[in-house]
Amino acid sequence: MPQKLVAKEFVEKAKFIPILDVRSPGEYKKGHIPGANSMCLFTDEERAKVGTCYKQIGKEKAVEMGLEFVGPKLHQFVKTAKKFAVDGEILVYCWRGGMRSGSMAWLLETAGLKVYLLEGGYKAYRNFVLSQFAQDLKLCVLGGKTGSGKTELLHVIKSHGHQILDLEGIAKHRGSAFGHFGMEAQPSSEHFENLLAKEILALDVSKPIWVEDESRHIGKVFMDVVFYNKIRNAPILFMDISVETRLPHLVKVYAGYPKEDIAMALGKIQRRLGGNWHQLALKALDVGDFAEVAKITLTYYDKAYMFGLHQRENPQIRPIEVNTIDPNLQYEAILPLIKEF
Incomplete structure (x- = not known):
């Protein structure tokens, strides 16, 4: 089972273990944890379609659509994660620490990796960043x-x-x-x-x-x-x-x-x-x-x-x-x- 870390712990662990950012390319480009590697679950276009489906039809249909997009990529996700992992360990985050990072953590742990998740996701990390200036x-x-x-x-x-x-x-x-x-x-x-x-x-x-x-x-x-x-x-x-x-x-x-x-x-x-x-x-x-x-x-x-x-x-x-x-x-x-x- 993946271990959840608060932002301070996550950043500290990132000194030794690589990070995977599973948000979309557009989200990553706007800002990411320094040193994080982009391994997007959805492209920008796919994310937009899933979001629209969620709002207009509902969660169940949106999840099905997401699975259709992600299914063909699962093998490559595992290969990429294992390439980055150090001693079989990897850090993963998404926007809020929800379905995207949770799903990726399940996949990677099933494939034999030890996964650490950022509790609250990138949103929590941003609050941690702003606290440094305060x-x-x-x-x-x-x-x-x-x-x-x-x-x-x-x-x-x-x-x-x-x-x-x-x-x-x-x-x-x-x-x-x-x-x-x-x-x-x-x-x-x-x-x-x-x-x-x-x-x-x-x-x-x-x-x-x-x-x-x-x-x-x-x-x-x-x-x-x-x-x-x-x-x-x-x-x-x-x-x-x-x-x-x-x-x-x-x-x-x-x-x-x-x-x-x-x-x-x-x-x-x-x-x-x-x-x-x-x-x-x-x-x-x-x-x-x-x-x-x-x-x-x-x-x-x-x-x-x-x-x-x-x-x-x-x-x-x-x-x-x-x-x-x-x-x-x-x-x-x-x-x-x-x-x-």
């Missing part, structure tokens, strides 16, 4: 205008033994209109939360955790409002770096991408830049003056960042002037302040 987190925010190299510095901070959460790394986006360049496809906001919760679970929440200063949205990803408010209310170490120091970094990061992509990104902030500045940026781009393009975009981004910085409800801003973009030298410069956080 707990007391000792966040310390690394601030700085666009092009300050905060992400690079964040990882240097980590290399010196401090805890970090790389929000942009998890979101697969650097945050600006140009932030998707060279990055993988972004996760959904829901799956971003799942990935973020996994990172938090690996940290000691009684100790400081460094994060970058971010707006609530990172590209197309929106942060959970509870977690975002914790960032907004946390103390911030603000690196004040001149435009002249930041420009070479921005050129190095973005100049290698196609001009067409850069022009499209400029179009996204055209209204914020203003028509004249937008046209000047396009002209500079056309002649390959990437430093001028970056300088023009910073007229908007610097103003927007400083406005957001001073809108914090409980400002605990510790500014420090830094004259380098080298993350190792930046770390040396801010180390006295880091020790105070």
Whole structure:
């Protein structure tokens, strides 16, 4: 008989035993437990048909329809599960911990596997995820205008033994209109939360955790409002770096991408830049003056960042002037302040 585990136990066991997500492909794509393997009981189309049948005709007929869809797949389910299983054990979940995961557990245990079920299903897991953001987190925010190299510095901070959460790394986006360049496809906001919760679970929440200063949205990803408010209310170490120091970094990061992509990104902030500045940026781009393009975009981004910085409800801003973009030298410069956080 399969053993049911609450979300915390299920996630802990997943460190050693593979997970099978038996929901539909669409459900899996929207968000899943990090590391879970999709082995859908129904396709998206099949799930829709079974659901419609359940609502319009009834449970009995819907179950019969589901069996018709699933029957030919049973052998492959067992083969796939045995391929993933470790020492004959496997974790299984569906949306609510109901018929789909229960049926799969029966099949796999009949085939000789030991199955652990997620009590309450993915829905319960999502509540567990959100509870990670509600707990007391000792966040310390690394601030700085666009092009300050905060992400690079964040990882240097980590290399010196401090805890970090790389929000942009998890979101697969650097945050600006140009932030998707060279990055993988972004996760959904829901799956971003799942990935973020996994990172938090690996940290000691009684100790400081460094994060970058971010707006609530990172590209197309929106942060959970509870977690975002914790960032907004946390103390911030603000690196004040001149435009002249930041420009070479921005050129190095973005100049290698196609001009067409850069022009499209400029179009996204055209209204914020203003028509004249937008046209000047396009002209500079056309002649390959990437430093001028970056300088023009910073007229908007610097103003927007400083406005957001001073809108914090409980400002605990510790500014420090830094004259380098080298993350190792930046770390040396801010180390006295880091020790105070």
